[in-house]
Amino acid sequence: MAVFIVRRLFGLVLVLFAITVLTFLIFFATPGVDPTRALAGRNPTPETVAAVRHQFGLDRSKPAQYALMMKRLFISRDLVSYGNQALRVVPAIKKAAPVTFSLVIGAAIIWVVMSVVVGVLAVVLKGSIWDPVLMILALIGISMPVFWLGEVANLITQDRLHDTFLFSWVPPLGYTPLTENPWEWFKHMIIPWFTLSVLYIGFYARVLRASMLDVANEDFVRTARAKGLSERRVLLRHVLRTSMITFVSLFGLDFGVLVGGGALVTEVVFGLPGVGLLTFRSLQSLDLPVIMATVIYGAFFITIANAVVDILYARLDPRIRPA
């Protein structure tokens, strides 16, 4: 276990290094992004420009600039945005992360529960009309892009039907922290949760159904039946449990990607000030410090999620557990 953790941490450092260097190089290889212009204000004198360049280390060599940025990000933690010098990057990420976590964890709970229900139902109802109906619904869910679904949800709940009894409870777009008012938090999050989870419910239900039908043909399922187990027990304890191996490894990765900023579109559509929205804004203004911070944040969670998946995988599948 200790070896595993050390190896993972080493891998994490390597990934972070590679991805930050890459982000850094791409930024400076992009034409027309000289950050001095944003930093020095309108119509600066050449002296101001030179002073600003010196202050931010932009007159140094590229490796030195990279080192300086990493130092200000990780050690002194006083890296500021190029666009808005009042915006300190590290506190900004710390403030945005809980929003993203709220969104993604809630959506993940919904999508795991719903996709297991839909997938198992489809397997149980195989041979009837309901199996293809469920699978077509799942396909529709996968086909609806989040930006479209989110805007439609907003159109209905914020505008067209907002004044009816159905959606009058829906608060305006935005976010209330859980610690401040749990009920408000919940009301803000519920529609984003469902919007984000629809795609995953469809996808996971289809994957789970296919995997369960696969496992149902295995010899050990026949053994389970020959033991005299009920169909329900065979399905849940033998077929579903074994199918969860695929399911969980997919889930870990998707969850990591979403926590790491992949829920960007949902956050933008619903005006949730999470890491995705932060990334979106920084990308619009090509704000390297913020981009760098969000990229590191994302890579961190994706790598962690990967490690967690590997641990879970070994828990679920004893065959790959070290003896």
Place this chain on the structure above:
Amino acid sequence: MATDATPLLEVRDLKVSFNTEDGVVQAVDGVSFTLAKGEVLGIVGESGSGKSVTMMSVLRLINDPNAVFEGEVLYKGRSIMDLGDDRMREVRGGEIAMIFQDPMTSLNPVYTVGDQIVEAILTHQPIGKAAANARAVELLRQVGIPQADRRAADFPHQFSGGMRQRAMIAMALANDPDILIADEPTTALDVTIQAQILELIGRLKDEFSSAVILITHDLGVVADIADRIAVMYAGRIVEFGGKRDLFYDPQHPYTWGLLGSIPRLDRPKQDRLHSIAGMPPSLIDPPAGCRFRPRCPHAFDRCETEPALEVRGGGARHLDRCWLDPESKRAVRDRTIRGESAAA
């Protein structure tokens, strides 16, 4: 109801067919046999002869919606086909247990061997978890797993093939079944392990006083422990008799072919291992008359009509489906078994 004269298991004219895109596959076509308490019945035939389908039907383990069943399966005089699902589950694993060909894939990889045996026990016996655990360890010890208490906590992948099959047998015997159906229990194992497993089954059937149905494609496997042997070909029983009858006085040319294909050290060395010419017939459109006719070196006009399974040339309880005259048969038989051409 069930008297002493009632056989433990009776299969009457069982027919199983599958509707497929290519037509109706008649996998089992009129199989009948009985099994007495404590008896060992061997069912021998090549792949696709319907032996596994017959036994899976007895346990109603075929849940293919395209399967059609006809005929009767009576367990202690009661029709299995008419049992409710709950009662059928009590029979499965409780009164009739089954072990399968491939022990590598027949155990669930995500649960320990002990847990899987405990599950079988708790499904049928109203005892506590601790008692079931103790019983599982005891069963593993009985099937010859060393350090059974420790190995019960192992996962199937930590067992060798032979040990897994032992664990499967332990699981099957967990509820003292009246009948143990073993579907090619040794096919996937090393030869040295095969003998051990057969010896184990032979010993445990006495300890647990279970009847055994042993399905195999290898006459050598049933030679030791079977009391009676049924030879199946293309969905039908072509010969059925006591073990001695079948080995020393085989009546059907297909049985001769099976006997001839066993390599033997007490016969002159042949250039090639003898095999039965041709391929097993299609079960969608089987040949008219005797099903073995296209491959039989002794076929003649009369074989175009189907011979019934009845006593012909053999002893009193020795049935076969062959039109050949019992007297002239004996002459060609030994030559066929030795693999010499019938024309020679």
